[in-house]
Amino acid sequence: MGKIREIDVSELIPLIRNACREMAMEYGCDIRDAIRQARETENERARSILDLLLQNAEIATSEQIPICQDTGMIIAFASVGQDVHFTGGSFQQALQEGVRQGYHDFALRASVVADPLYDRINTKDNTPAVIHTEITEGDKVQISLMAKGFGSENKSAVAMLTPADGEKGVIRFVLDTVKKAGPNACPPFIIGVGIGGTFEACALLSKKALLRPLQEKNSDVRYAALEDRLLQEVNALGIGPQGLHGVTTALKVQIEQMPTHIAGMPCAVNICCHVCRHAKVVI
Ligand code: SF4
Incomplete structure (x- = not known):
């Protein structure tokens, strides 16, 4: 000991x-970078919305307001x-x-x-x-x-998928959840996905997934590939920044996985708006 x-x-x-x-009061650097990168591929209206989000965050930091x-x-x-x-x-x-x-x-x-x-x-x-x-x-x-924030928390969901649902089932569930969230959860989103564990453990995983810096991928190449595919498919929905159409419905999909029971494949989607606030305290 x-x-x-x-x-x-x-x-x-x-x-x-x-x-x-x-x-x-402060946007994480990873979110700022992801929004800057997203604006390069957006239509004019979506780009101006992303610019407003960046401007809003700058004002918040400089004036020390939320x-x-x-x-x-x-x-x-x-x-x-x-x-x-x-x-x-x-x-x-x-x-x-x-x-x-x-x-x-x-x-x-x-x-x-x-x-x-x-x-x-x-x-x-x-x-x-x-x-x-x-x-x-x-x-x-x-x-x-x-x-x-609860605009996005309210649109999160858990599904007790079965092993037979497989990767397709996960993709379908994530897309359905994002479609239901639509503009009400303040896109662009960061989407945390938890796969495995139990009913409550996968929900916690999906929330923990939101803590990972956006530039980091899942360390398992299969899940990293699924993160990329999900991001592509979510963005193909066309919801766009603030729901006013565009190719940036989400900035990133982050998956965390853990062992589960032979009979199940719990899956949770925790949606976070672009104000994805996190901090770390170490003593
Ligand atoms: S941006 Fe996020 S925190 Fe703000 S109202 Fe929308 S969901 Fe809530």
């Missing part, structure tokens, strides 16, 4: 707070090294406090309601974040954060 490393949970709070600001009014719900994927011992309070509460301070201090819209079905009263500080924690080796804590 390695030497135990003590981490005071209060160290997390300013890091999470600042990550909330950064995600809301890129979009929907500043999302925070999802945190925390990898905690097994040689870490948290001190000074609760890890979960510190993470929530970082979110609370970030949304309050930078005047980001609070978009979370405490009860999903009945009261739907806004918690007014964008908490609670959804936290997924896994224990890893070592003495580091790494937290990947997303601020997910």
Whole structure:
């Protein structure tokens, strides 16, 4: 066993707070590059929309205001090294406090309601974040954060495909999901696809797939080829930037896969709008 490393949970709070600001106000370089590249192949109207998206992001960064009014719900994927011992309070509460301070201090819209079905009263500080924690080796804590807008989250879907559905079934499901999303999910999209696992595991995979930098492909050449094919077919739908037609319905399709049961092939599609906000905190 390695030497135990003590981490005071209060160290997390300013890091999470600042990550909330950064995600809301700064486009990732990979998204900016992908939009710049996409505009080269677009028709005049679609190109002008892509230019507006870039201009909007530049203004947001320079004036320190959010890129979009929907500043999302925070999802945190925390990898905690097994040689870490948290001190000074609760890890979960510190993470929530970082979110609370970030949304309050930078005047980001609070978009979370405490009860999903009945009261739907806004918690007014964008908490609670959804936290997924896994224990890893070592003495580091790494937290990947997303601020997910719900225009696109609402259009995501899970299908319990069968092994017989094969690659064709995956393609059909992804295309059907994107068609249903249409302009309402604020294209151009980044599309996360999870294949395998179980009902809930493939949904998580599809969300984790959105965290991968856009220039990286799946490390398995078969899945990398499927990512390219899906991107081509999605863009052939012609929905285009903001749904006003064009060849850039999506900037990238990212697949993550994992082992599954012999009787099934769960598949999830997590659609993300062009405001694909993520950040990483490492302690
Ligand atoms: S889906 Fe994305 S771009 Fe559309 S309103 Fe929500 S955060 Fe903004």
